[in-house]
Amino acid sequence: MSVATAQAQIFSVRNLNVWYGSQHALKDIELPIYKNEVTAIIGPSGCGKSTFIKTLNLMIQHVKRVRMSGELLYQERNLLDQGVDLVSLRKQVGMVFQKGNPFGKSIFENVAYGPRIHGMSKKKELEETVERALRDAFLWDEVKDRLHTSALGLSGGQQQRLCIARTIATRPEVLLMDEPTSALDPISTSKIEELAMQLKKDYTIVMVTHNMQQAARVSDRTAFFLMGELIEHDETGKIFSTPNDTRTENYVMGRFG
Amino acid sequence: MDGNTVRASSRLLKSTNKTALHLERRGKMTVMVCAFLIISAALSITIFLTVKGLDAFLENGVSIVDFLSSTNWNPTDHKSPTYGALSFIFGSFLVTILAACLAAPLGIGCAIFMTEIAPSWGKKVLQPVIELLVGVPSVVYGFIGLSVLVPFLRSVVGGQGFSVLAGTLVLAVMILPTVASIAADGLNSLPGGLREGSFALGATRWQTIWRVVLPAAMPTLLTAIVLGMARAFGEALAVQMVIGNVRTLPEALTDPAATLTTIITLNMGHTTFGSTENNVLWSLALILLAMSFFFILFIRYLSSRRKFS
Numbered sequence: 001m002s003v004a005t006a007q008a009q010i011f012s013v014r015n016l017n018v019w020y021g022s023q024h025a026l027k028d029i030e031l032p033i034y035k036n037e038v039t040a041i042i043g044p045s046g047c048g049k050s051t052f053i054k055t056l057n058l059m060i061q062h063v064k065r066v067r068m069s070g071e072l073l074y075q076e077r078n079l080l081d082q083g084v085d086l087v088s089l090r091k092q093v094g095m096v097f098q099k100g101n102p103f104g105k106s107i108f109e110n111v112a113y114g115p116r117i118h119g120m121s122k123k124k125e126l127e128e129t130v131e132r133a134l135r136d137a138f139l140w141d142e143v144k145d146r147l148h149t150s151a152l153g154l155s156g157g158q159q160q161r162l163c164i165a166r167t168i169a170t171r172p173e174v175l176l177m178d179e180p181t182s183a184l185d186p187i188s189t190s191k192i193e194e195l196a197m198q199l200k201k202d203y204t205i206v207m208v209t210h211n212m213q214q215a216a217r218v219s220d221r222t223a224f225f226l227m228g229e230l231i232e233h234d235e236t237g238k239i240f241s242t243p244n245d246t247r248t249e250n251y252v253m254g255r256f257g
Numbered sequence: 258m259d260g261n262t263v264r265a266s267s268r269l270l271k272s273t274n275k276t277a278l279h280l281e282r283r284g285k286m287t288v289m290v291c292a293f294l295i296i297s298a299a300l301s302i303t304i305f306l307t308v309k310g311l312d313a314f315l316e317n318g319v320s321i322v323d324f325l326s327s328t329n330w331n332p333t334d335h336k337s338p339t340y341g342a343l344s345f346i347f348g349s350f351l352v353t354i355l356a357a358c359l360a361a362p363l364g365i366g367c368a369i370f371m372t373e374i375a376p377s378w379g380k381k382v383l384q385p386v387i388e389l390l391v392g393v394p395s396v397v398y399g400f401i402g403l404s405v406l407v408p409f410l411r412s413v414v415g416g417q418g419f420s421v422l423a424g425t426l427v428l429a430v431m432i433l434p435t436v437a438s439i440a441a442d443g444l445n446s447l448p449g450g451l452r453e454g455s456f457a458l459g460a461t462r463w464q465t466i467w468r469v470v471l472p473a474a475m476p477t478l479l480t481a482i483v484l485g486m487a488r489a490f491g492e493a494l495a496v497q498m499v500i501g502n503v504r505t506l507p508e509a510l511t512d513p514a515a516t517l518t519t520i521i522t523l524n525m526g527h528t529t530f531g532s533t534e535n536n537v538l539w540s541l542a543l544i545l546l547a548m549s550f551f552f553i554l555f556i557r558y559l560s561s562r563r564k565f566s
């Protein structure tokens with residue numbers, strides 16, 4: 001057992017199963033997610049990475065005919081029990097999507113949206129929150145003179161960082177990112193990677209990625225999924241140097257998938 | 258190697274294949290003739306209407322100021338005919354705007370229900386039904402208005418029943434499906450990531466609808482309303498059957514009135530072509546045309562402003 005087990009688990013997933021109708025998308029997943037770490041989720045297309053990350057904030061419930069079983073403990077509380085408060089869960093577990101999806105509002109209003117719906121209404125307070133979120137997302141300098149212009153006028157990389165700012169504006173505990181850089185150029189990508197490494201001081205990050213180098217660079221732990229099963233999870237260094245399973249080795253060496 | 262280069266360069270030149278060229282030209286001609294026919298039809302209608310519509314003022318010496326500002330309409334008076342169309346212009350705008358005020362919230366509410374609240378049921382049952390209603394001929398709405406609504410209004414609010422209110426209600430019901438189905442299309446075509454993004458920030462469904470979905474769909478929703486208004490403004494038959502067709506300005510919603518279209522349809526049969534009486538009807542038609550141009554331009558403007566990722 002490595003030293004990391006002593007660390008606090010923010011999520012603890014036990015025996016999690018997810019079905020889309022009759023399709024068994026996740027099978028008996030057992031995975032701890034540790035506080036203030038970056039956990040990378042890797043695996044070939046269709047293996048269930050997005051499904052997994054979407055269960056963590058229960059966004060999966062918006063999909064029709066989804067069934068779940070098992071245990072999904074978030075800070076000791078099973079999210080699969082009845083009566084979970086989705087509003088407060090999603091305030092604490094924020095999510096950034098693969099494709100930047102800013103609202104057709106101004107940059108300011110995009111970032112202020114989360115705080116507003118959670119009840120912040122004082123102008124001063126909102127302005128401070130927006131500035132801080134944009135600074136944390138390394139976007140402030142680029143947009144501070146155009147806060148009240150449409151967010152849709154930003155470049156793809158800026159839009160993605162805006163979505164990160166929008167998510168951290170509600171001060172979540174966990175940040176889920178589903179392939180946040182797959183549509184971005186190398187410079188924007190490295191900015192977001194740098195951002196992820198910075199943010200883990202304050203947040204716990206779970207990041208889906210198709211890019212092995214990215215997982216190796218950014219994450220502390222890596223989990224490898226294959227056809228709905230979790231094949232292996234460990235510290236990133238271990239997964240990339242001496243994985244236990246040959247399938248993991250083949251995948252990280254780029255031999256399939 | 259040499260042969261290859263020749264072929265590559267000749268491919269870049271215009272094709273010299275005779276039959277292909279011929280076909281290409283024939284296709285182009287057919288399409289151009291079609292386009293020309295339609296454009297010339299639209300142009301000639303516009304020119305004809307404009308010329309005929311101005312005849313009353315230019316040839317017959319009707320005062321354009323009186324026409325637009327007087328409520329005195331008596332073109333059949335032999336001694337001193339008057340041609341004040343204000344009552345009808347007012348009537349047209351009144352029923353159109355009132356009908357839009359009723360149909361817009363109901364239609365958009367219905368569209369929200371279909372797309373956001375009960376999407377599966379809405380898409381399978383409600384949307385086809387509403388699209389079916391769009392196609393119901395207006396005379397049917399008028400007939401129902403005449404045989405159900407008018408007697409009902411007569412017994413409940415008094416008066417004759419034939420009234421601005423009856424016209425408004427019939428028009429509102431008539432344009433409701435139009436507004437609802439266009440609005441629903443607009444809501445459906447929003448990118449799904451918009452709603453997801455809002456839910457993922459912890460917004461409830463209502464917050465998502467009010468603060469994200471509706472603002473993003475606003476240009477389409479306005480287009481839906483304007484198209485509904487255009488239909489209401491141009492509707493003759495259904496309104497004529499229930500509005501009472503009097504020449505005076507209505508003073509209350511329960512008063513009868515008339516609109517541009519109802520006056521045209523009622524009078525065109527018994528006026529002689531070329532007479533002043535007939536020409537002022539053309540002037541009324543010109544106003545209708547101008548308004549429909551305005552509606553179209555407005556819709557164009559709205560859709561050019563449509564912006565979401």
Ligand SMILES: Nc1ncnc2c1ncn2[C@@H]1O[C@H](COP(=O)(O)OP(=O)(O)OP(=O)(O)O)[C@@H](O)[C@H]1O
Pocket residue numbers: 020023025043044045046047048049050051052063
């Ligand atoms: N809404 C849905 N309805 C039905 N099946 C789905 C749905 N979403 C995903 N699936 C299925 O579940 C499986 C896992 O999908 P998921 O999106 O989690 O894969 P992924 O690992 O994220 O793939 P990618 O790398 O391509 O994004 C796939 O076989 C997919 O077809």
Ligand SMILES: [Mg+2]
Pocket residue numbers: 049050051178
């Ligand atoms: Mg995915």
